[in-house]
Amino acid sequence: MTAYQIWFYIIASMILGGALLAVTARKIFRAAIALLVSLIGIAALYYWMHYEFIAAVQTIVYVGGIVVLIIFSIFLTHNPGHTIEEPVSIREAFAFTGCFAGFAFVFSLLNRYSFEQTGDGLNHTMQVADVGRALLSTGSGSYLLPFEAVSLLLLAAMVGCIVIAIKIRTK
Amino acid sequence: MTLGNYFENIYKGLKSLAAGMRLTGLYFVRRGDSLTQEYPNNRGTLKLAERFRGEVVMPHNESNEHRCTGCTACELACPNGSIKILTKFIINEEGKKKKAIDTFVYHLDTCTMCNLCIISCPSDAIIMANNFEHSVFDRTKLLKVLNKPESKIMAGVE
Amino acid sequence: MILSIYNFTSLTDKFHNFLSTHLSDGIVLTTELIVAGLLVITFVAVLAMVLIYLERKVAAYMQLRLGPNRVGIYGTGQVVADVLKLVLKEGITPDGADKLMFNLAPYVVLSTCMMALAPIAFGNGLVLWDLNIGVLYITSITSLGVIGILIAGWSSNNKYSMLGAMRSGAQIVSYELSAGLCIISIVVLSGSMQISEIVNSQTDGWWIFKGHIPVIIAFVIFIIAATAELNRAPFDLAEAESELTAGFHTEYSGMKFAMFFLAEYINMFVLCAMAATLFLGGWMPLHIGHWTAFNNVMDYIPSPLWFFGKTFFIIFIIMWFRWTFPRLRVDQLLDLEWKYLLPISMVNLLAIALMNILGWHF
Structure with missing residues (x-):
């Protein structure tokens, strides 16, 4: 086993351990932090694969954005120090069955798909300029239409926010 | 708030900040008027106000x-x-x-x-x-x- | 080119080659990671001591005092004495606290701010990890620091800590926007996110001189947003002594408190180094256009000196802010960000993009 592989297993155990803790933690705040560990692990995996841009975006969006939002909403809504009681065992059984079914489905898909090596392994670098060009061009392998669709979605979300937040003056 | 007011606010804000920084900057540079008395060292020259009650x-x-x-x-x-x-x-x-x-x-x-x-x-x-x-x-x-x-x-x- | 006199690339290359001849690829990487980690920890400890001494002296001079002047020559030993005191103090964990989270938080805060040191170029070739998205990496890592503060605030089981953490989180998240826009404006001009390329794009003059008024505006906004992100006065609502005792680190003592303190100063260094790299050319000596003779003379000053000189200049400005201005109210804080800094930096970014397309900069 090479040192690279050891690093991979360390990162993978971080992701899986974080995910496992996130669903088993009895305190909601600790669950959020476990989720954070898992998401940082995914970013680390991207760095390990030399996809720095995706890794940084993963860190900014998921860790710096979404987890902070989750923690804030936990602070504001729940009693975060409260220990959640054990769920009913029948529910636990159903949850296990559901998880196992999902895992089996994904695993069978992965098993059937034969992964082909497209690059030359670890020795490639991902230029940010290429990402930008792919995002804003119209040829094959480019993403202008999805980009615009996402911007439309964000616009709709912004309009929705303003509608919720606006003060309607009543006489 | 008109647009003119907006820029006026920015100008006034920056001006007052600059005034404050000018003063502290001057204090930083002029070392002569330090108020600290280095007490046990300056015992010989220590001057207390006449109204001081010991x-x-x-x-x-x-x-x-x-x-x-x-x-x-x-x-x-x-x-x-x-x-x-x-x-x-x-x-x-x-x-x-x-x-x-x-x-x-x-x-x-x-x-x-x-x-x-x-x-x-x-x-x-x-x-x-x-x-x-x-x-x-x-x-x-x-x-x-x-x-x-x-x-x-x-x-x-x- | 005379720049190559002080090129540290050969030094790091020699070390890498020496390791590569003896060890396999992955182990070389691991060894280098460990060496880099140890270097960073040493650097951080020394830097924090220097910064704390500087802060106390600057504060004293601006308030017509003398500052530390008893221990050692000009009070330099005071910092060492303080560190010893903090090491020897008992680290108390409050009874109602979430023990695990409470003890985890300082490590999260300190390790995130040390991670942000990785892509910073301290000199010509003196950089730990010159990855191609350097500035984006620093932005992403600094946004992680909030998590540590939130953990600390929540796990202390103290309402002051909680309020301080919430304020700090809200402040960092909102001021990150305008800081990010200012960073992007330099990325637009230099056409790269890699720190080494940003520095190289300033070979014929720093961006603050080449970029006319828009870059100066971006620089000012970046400095203000950086001060706010650091939770330093005048933006220190998160640890407002008069309202919240000490904010999120109210319950911390001894070494755990020292780690928060350390993290604060390292963060300050990272953001000031960013400002120096983006706007003042990083380690690049003062070059003016095509005055080759002048540029060659400037090249004789080693590049780390340039870098640290610029960074400490910006740190001095931020300290100057702290000891001059009174604390903002919450509504003023939000007004400043959402009504002034963010719109101005957006318009400014557009202006810079236009300037770049039309080639109006030098």
Whole structure:
């Protein structure tokens, strides 16, 4: 086993351990932090694969954005120090069955798909300029239409926010 | 808020920030007017304000005479009983019995430097001194007798 | 080119080659990671001591005092004495606290701010990890620091800590926007996110001189947003002594408190180094256009000196802010960000993009 592989297993155990803790933690705040560990692990995996841009975006969006939002909403809504009681065992059984079914489905898909090596392994670098060009061009392998669709979605979300937040003056 | 107001706000804000930074910047550069006294090092040159209240003392002149008549006005004025005056009767030159102080006891440990004794003294016998280094290892050393041994009242002070 | 006199690339290359001849690829990487980690920890400890001494001296001089002047020459030993005191102090964990989270938080805060040091170029070739998205990496890592503060605030089981953490989180998240826009404006001009390329794009003059007024505006906004992100006065609502005792680190003592303190100063260094790299050319000596003689003379000053000189200049400005301005109210804080800094930096970014397309900069 090479040192690279050891690093991979360390990162993978971080992701899986974080995910496992996130669903088993009895305190909601600790669950959020476990989720954070898992998401940082995914970013680390991207760095390990030399996809720095995706890794940084993963860190900014998921860790710096979404987890902070989750923690804030936990602070504001729940009693975060409260220990959640054990769920009913029948529910636990159903949850296990559901998880196992999902895992089996994904695993069978992965098993059937034969992964082909497209690059030359670890020795490639991902230029940010290429990402930008792919995002804003119209040829094959480019993403202008999805980009615009996402911007439309964000616009709709912004309009929705303003509608919720606006003060309607009543006489 | 108009657009003109908006830019005016920015301009005013930046101007006031610059004014503040100019002042502190000047303080930073001009080192001469530092207010800190490096106390134990500058003991020799230390200058305290005249109104500074360190302790109550009774001035004596060269011939060991003070101005205290033993009227106990200061003892009565003292809010926490830091002054205790023991009097005695002496016979003066004219052969009359006269009241004079025996010991002027001053408890520095309970004194709050309120200055009321100095205000109440009719003959200006006691004053506030500047000395502030009062720390001692034994509490009893703070109990002081202000009149010097064998001292007498100054002539002409009633 | 005279720049190559002080090129540290050969030094790091020699070390890498020496390791590569003896060890396999992955182990070389691991060894280098460990060496880099140890270097960073040493650097962080020394830097924090220097910064704390500087801060106390600057504060004293601006308030017409003398500052620390008893321990050692000009009080330099004071910092060492303080560190010793903090090491020897008992680290108390409050009874009602979430023990695990409470003890985890300082490590999260400190390790995130040390991670942000990785892509910073301290000199010509003196960089730990010159990855191609350097500035984006620093932005992403600094946004992680909030998490540590939130953990600390929540796990202390103290309402002051909680309020302080919430304020700090809200402040960092909102001021990150305008700081990010200012960073992007330099990325637009230099055409790269890689720190080494950003520095190289300033060979014929720093961006603050080449970029006319828009870059100066971006620089000012970046400095203000950086001060706010650091939770330093005048933006220190998160640890407002008069309202919240000490904010999120109210319950911390001893070494755990020292770690928060350390993290604060390292963060300050990272953001000031960013400002120096983006706007003042990083380790690049002062070059003016095509004055080759002048440029060659400037090249004789070693590049780390340039870098640290610029960074400490910006740190001094931020300290100057702290000891001059009074604390903002919450509504003023939000007004400043959402009504002034963000719109201005957006318009400014557009202006810079236009300037770049039309080639109006030098």
